[in-house]
Amino acid sequence: MPLDDDHRTIDGDVYIFPRYLARSTAAGVPALAPLLDLGWDLEHDDLGNAYVNAPDRRVRLGYLPEGEDDGLWRINAYKAHHELFNAPAWGVCFNNDTPTEFVRAFTTELAAAYKQGPDAYLATPTPADKDHDPFLAVTSLIDRGWEFDQPEPGVFAIRSPDRLAALEFTAGPLDPEAELTSRTARWHLWAGNSIDRPAWYATASTDTPVALLTAVTQCVSDPAPLPRWQEETFSYAKGAQLTPILPPQPPVPTPLDVQRAAASRRPAALPAPSVPRWSTTSRPALPGPRR
Structure with missing residues (x-):
C-alpha cells in the first residue's frame, strides 16, 4: 500500500513534555510505514483491523482498533511459518494509548533486524552475550537519570526521575500464554500516576530480542x-x-545579506562620456570651408 508522506509524519500545535506522557496520535500509518516499505503484505478483516505479514510469514503485526481488548498493537515472531499454528517465539503488545512514536521506534528496529535475517529478529536475550544482554535495554534509561526500584519480590523496576514512568522486569518462570495475552509479561513498560490505571502500557515476552526493546527505551x-x-x-x-x-521565525540576516540588500538599492552608475583619442596613426582632419 503506497503511503503519502503527509501521513508518515506526526505534527501538532503543542509540545508535550516529558514525552512519555504524550499518549497516542490515533494514527497507525507512521508506525506501519517501516514494515510496508520493506514490501510486507497488508491485509484487513471485516471489522477494520489491519494485519501486516513478513514475506516469510514468520513475523506478523496486528493493528487492532476493533480488537477484543485495549491491545491496539500486537507483534509476534515465529521460528516457522506462523500459519502453521506454531506458538510465537516472542510477542510484544502496545495498548491503544501508547505514543505512536514508541511503536514506530519498535517497527523501525524490527525492519532493520528483519533485513539481517532470523538470527537478528529471533535473537534470544542472553546475559552471557554482550550483544544480547538484557541489561542493554535499560542502559539508556540509566544514562538519562532513571533509578532502580523493587516494588515487590521478584520484580525489578527502573523509574523516571519524576516517577511517572517505569520499566519493570519480572524474574522467575512465567506462563508463556499469559505473557502474550495479558500484562503479566517479562517486560512491562508503563507511564502515568498509577500502574493500575496507567496512561499507557506496553509488554514484551521473555525472548523478545534486546535490540527491539532497546529501541523503545531509547525513544521513551x-x-x-x-x-x-x-x-x-x-x-x-x-x-x-x-x-x-x-510558527517559524524568519532567519536573522547575515552581514553578507545586508551588503547585498544595500547594493541592490543603489542607483545604477551613469556611463562615462566618451572622449576622442588621437594618435600618430589618426587621419588628419579635413580642412574646413575658407572665409
Missing part, C-alpha cells in the same frame, strides 16, 4: 518533547507540560 527516555494537536488528543496524565509550538 529521549528528552525531546513530542508534538500533538491539543484539541484532538486524549487527556494527559498529571504532570505533563504543554508548550505551544510557535
